Amino acid sequence: MSENKDTKEVKTPKKKGPIRFEAIIPVLVLSLLTFAYFSYYFDRHLRSLVEYVGTQANGAEVNVGSIKTSFLNGSFDLNVLQVTDKEKPTHNMLEIENMHFQYVWDALLRMKFVVDDASINNIQISKPRKSPGKVLPPEPAKPSKINELQIEVISQIKNKYGKNVLGDIVTLLEGGDYKDQIDKLRADLKSEARITAMIADVTTKKEFWDAKVKTLADTSKIKEIESKIQTISKQKNILEQAKGVKDLNDLLKDVDKQYKEIQSASKQLQTEVNAVAQYPKEIENLVKEDIASLKNRFSVPQIDFKDMAMHLFAGEFAEYIAKARKYQALAEQYLPEKKEKEEVVPPKRDLGKNYEFPITKGYPLFWLKRAALSSKGTADSYSGNVSGELTNVTTSPKTIGKPVVLDMRGDFPGAKVMGVQALIKADFTKTISEQTAKIKVGSFIVPEKMFVNDEKLKFGFKNAIGSSTIEATLKQEQVAMSWNSSLNKPLFIIESKTKLAQEILTNIMNGIPVITINGSVAGTFKNLDMNISSNLGDELGNGFKREIGNKIAEAQNKIQSLVDDKIMKPKNDLMAAIGGNKANLSSLSNVGELYKKNEERIKVEIEKLKKGGSKGLQEQGKKLLKGFKF
Amino acid sequence: MGLILKQLFSFIKLLNSDTGNISLAMGMTCGFILGMTPTLSLHSLLIFLILFFFRIQIGAALISAFFFKFVAFILDPAFDAVGKKVLEIESLQGLYTSLYNMPIIPFTRFNNSIVMGSAVITFALSPIVFLLSQYLIIKYRVTVLARFKETKVWKAVEATKFYQWYYKYDQYKWN
Known part of the structure; x- marks a missing residue:
């Protein structure tokens, strides 16, 4: 009995086999949980992640209908991708019904993601949403590097061509401004100031010469000569006659002195009259200078009508260039390898040396070999008739040696966008990357566009049917782009308070059934050489040139007449003052001649007295006095 | 230092326990491979899976891996030299190229x-290490442990209430 008890108490432990079965159960449970997560929850979580990342990147709500991944099949399916239009949240900018990616297992086993064939089906644009999409608020405090690059391009062009040239023209056509300007500038006219100074100068001189001529033309001396000659000729006494001759000699000296003084004054006056005679010419020159100065300050005639198209369309073209800049920067950021070859860094001792063997079957980290784009649309749907393919999108273009190519053709009848052709190549296989794009849109509805929209003028068009081709080549910082566009049947909006502007614009626009725009830009993004020509610009330029030419002529005449009005009176006063001085000169000349004659007569009388002929002397004296008529 | 002593005491405890000789020797061999080869490689993962699914003493593997890491640090130049020699064998270049372009294999970092050097040496030495460790464990248990258990001091300790209580607790804990 006790033996049995002992055998019951001593339990020999069960011998365990080499496999640890107790560990397999937890592993199985863990594996089942993982499997359950990836079967039921992973796709949902991935969908939420795609929606969140997409919304942040787009700046407006991105919705994903469903995502289905299969580990065993290596497939990824995304259904109903809706990308809200940031500018118009009631609509989707893009909607894709289905995207299918089939991964290559061989690459997945190497931790590489290679999509052999993908399909993107039923692409729709501008489709109304069931409910408006949420738009994220902008982040003004922290502009991204990409935004900075775009702003750099846009501001460069807008600074150059952002002026409201049509507004300036309307201002001129209104005609009020330049008159006001001239009135304001009148006080500053050089000619007027100079004339005032000239008048003061000439008046001073006239006063001086009036006084001088009055003194020199004093007749008392001549009367004194007459009385002296009479007195001397009446003398019968020879001694008295001899004394008379002496007195006449003294008188002769006085007359001679007076004559010389008149001669000197006359010369001086002549010089001054000659100098003053230049004043009218000087005034003419000053008037011309004043008119030129007014024209300069009156800036409108400097408008360059050749640049009209640039001013009208530069902003729009700048948006396209900025977009090209954005996509180039994005492509450079994500597509190419950072370096041509990794630098050889000597490894630390304990890291050993990594041997590189030839890659006979290698893959880049990500490689979308080909994605087919296809979509069938109807006239009443927002789907497009799209066909095309996207090839060789990869993280290592140099490894595969092929450029990324998007070749797409399609129509979007719902959005009335027809004849879309896009051939975009991004080649990062060489040291210097190169991207080319040719995008052509056969026809599309051009929304309302206002060239000028201010108080003075509203000018633009409501609707038009457009077609456009953009070609671009981007090579590092170098850009070459061309933009050819035509807008058919534009419905122009012309509203101006100025009748003339309204009339001119209406006349010009009536003759333009098609607006053509041809633009090109070349150079670096920091220094763009842009050129845009448009028949709208040319027509506007020619029309305005004609009208503005007339206006400018009118303005010139106005300036001339205003200047003339201002200086006419002072000019006349000046001329009168100058005329007065000339009269003084004439008087002096007359007086000088009288003194000269008297001098001659006195000499004759002296000779007679010396010969003794008193009668003759007296008669001569009488004749002389009669001749003086004093 | 405390950590090293702790590991050392754990190892002595394992040696003194009833754990099978083969299980302990296998554990030490796996630890030898884990310790000698760089951790971040695919074969390390393989060793862990073996440890997990087979009845190999995990504690012994981790403790021996800990100690062999220090040895490996000293032996790195030798591993590097051997690895270079092996990787530069002309006749094997084709094989290496194939392996390099195969899926999964490159994750072993064989290049x-x-x-490569540590793997070649450790895999070559692992049978020797297994046999040697097994021999030493048996030798230790037969000579050192058995003799120690025969000493009066140990018998006195064994006779105490405290030891009996601890022995029961230990049995309860491990069973």
Whole structure:
């Protein structure tokens, strides 16, 4: 009995086999949980992640209908991708019904993601949403590097061509401004100031010469000569006659002195009259200078009508260039390898040396070999008739040696966008990357566009049917782009308070059934050489040139007449003052001649007295006095 | 230092326990491979899976891996030299190229000189290490442990209430 008890108490432990079965159960449970997560929850979580990342990147709500991944099949399916239009949240900018990616297992086993064939089906644009999409608020405090690059391009062009040239023209056509300007500038006219100074100068001189001529033309001396000659000729006494001759000699000296003084004054006056005679010419020159100065300050005639198209369309073209800049920067950021070859860094001792063997079957980290784009649309749907393919999108273009190519053709009848052709190549296989794009849109509805929209003028068009081709080549910082566009049947909006502007614009626009725009830009993004020509610009330029030419002529005449009005009176006063001085000169000349004659007569009388002929002397004296008529 | 002593005491405890000789020797061999080869390689993962699914003493593997890491640090130049020699064998270049272009295999990092050198040496030495460790464990248990258990001091300790209580607790804990 006790033996049995002992055998019951001593339990020999069960011998365990080499496999640890107790560990397999937890592993199985863990594996089942993982499997359950990836079967039921992973796709949902991935969908939420795609929606969140997409919304942040787009700046407006991105919705994903469903995502289905299969580990065993290596497939990824995304259904109903809706990308809200940031500018118009009631609509989707893009909607894709289905995207299918089939991964290559061989690459997945190497931790590489290679999509052999993908399909993107039923692409729709501008489709109304069931409910408006949420738009994220902008982040003004922290502009991204990409935004900075775009702003750099846009501001460069807008600074150059952002002026409201049509507004300036309307201002001129209104005609009020330049008159006001001239009135304001009148006080500053050089000619007027100079004339005032000239008048003061000439008046001073006239006063001086009036006084001088009055003194020199004093007749008392001549009367004194007459009385002296009479007195001397009446003398019968020879001694008295001899004394008379002496007195006449003294008188002769006085007359001679007076004559010389008149001669000197006359010369001086002549010089001054000659100098003053230049004043009218000087005034003419000053008037011309004043008119030129007014024209300069009156800036409108400097408008360059050749640049009209640039001013009208530069902003729009700048948006396209900025977009090209954005996509180039994005492509450079994500597509190419950072370096041509990794630098050889000597490894630390304990890291050993990594041997590189030839890659006979290698893959880049990500490689979308080909994605087919296809979509069938109807006239009443927002789907497009799209066909095309996207090839060789990869993280290592140099490894595969092929450029990324998007070749797409399609129509979007719902959005009335027809004849879309896009051939975009991004080649990062060489040291210097190169991207080319040719995008052509056969026809599309051009929304309302206002060239000028201010108080003075509203000018633009409501609707038009457009077609456009953009070609671009981007090579590092170098850009070459061309933009050819035509807008058919534009419905122009012309509203101006100025009748003339309204009339001119209406006349010009009536003759333009098609607006053509041809633009090109070349150079670096920091220094763009842009050129845009448009028949709208040319027509506007020619029309305005004609009208503005007339206006400018009118303005010139106005300036001339205003200047003339201002200086006419002072000019006349000046001329009168100058005329007065000339009269003084004439008087002096007359007086000088009288003194000269008297001098001659006195000499004759002296000779007679010396010969003794008193009668003759007296008669001569009488004749002389009669001749003086004093 | 405390950590090293702790590991050392744990190892002595394992040696003194009833754990099978083969299980302990296998554990030490796996630890030898884990310790000698760089951790971040695919074969390390393989060793862990073996440890997990087979009845190999995990504690012994981790403790021996800990100690062999220090040895490996000293032996790195030798591993590097051997690895270079092996990777540069002309006749094997084709094989290496194929392996390099195969899926999964490149994750073993076989193209690294230290990984290759340490793997070649440790895998070559692992049977020896297994046999040697097994021999030493048996020898230890038969000579050192058995003799120690025969000493009066140990018998006195064994006779105490405290030891009996601890022995029961230990049995309860491990069973």
